[in-house]
Amino acid sequence: MAAGAAATEVSGDPDELMTEADAARLIPPSGVSVRSMSRYRRAGLIAFFRIKGRIFYRLADLQAFVSSMRTPASVFEERASSRSKPEEKHLELWRLLDGDT
Numbered sequence: 001m002a003a004g005a006a007a008t009e010v011s012g013d014p015d016e017l018m019t020e021a022d023a024a025r026l027i028p029p030s031g032v033s034v035r036s037m038s039r040y041r042r043a044g045l046i047a048f049f050r051i052k053g054r055i056f057y058r059l060a061d062l063q064a065f066v067s068s069m070r071t072p073a074s075v076f077e078e079r080a081s082s083r084s085k086p087e088e089k090h091l092e093l094w095r096l097l098d099g100d101t
Helices: 020-026 034-042 059-068 073-082 086-098
Strands: 017-019 049-051 054-058
Touching (some): 017 020, 020 034, 020 059, 034 054
Antiparallel strands (some): 017 054, 049 054
């Protein structure tokens, strides 16, 4: 990966190996630290290769890791729909107080 490349650049050969520092720059939204990559690796959250004592990641594995961390929008919609809006509660209370049913 070229120096100064954007953090969200993910085009290229999915089997391309990259260093931990290059991989860290690819994690959205603006990259993560090498230390975070090490934590993800030790936690078993991301696949990696160890070659002659150095750590490498495949682009395909990075993309899979990012996808696994994504929360679908439907989860947020379900949470929002399960809560009643405060305005609706207030309107209901006023209707009860005014005797409107």
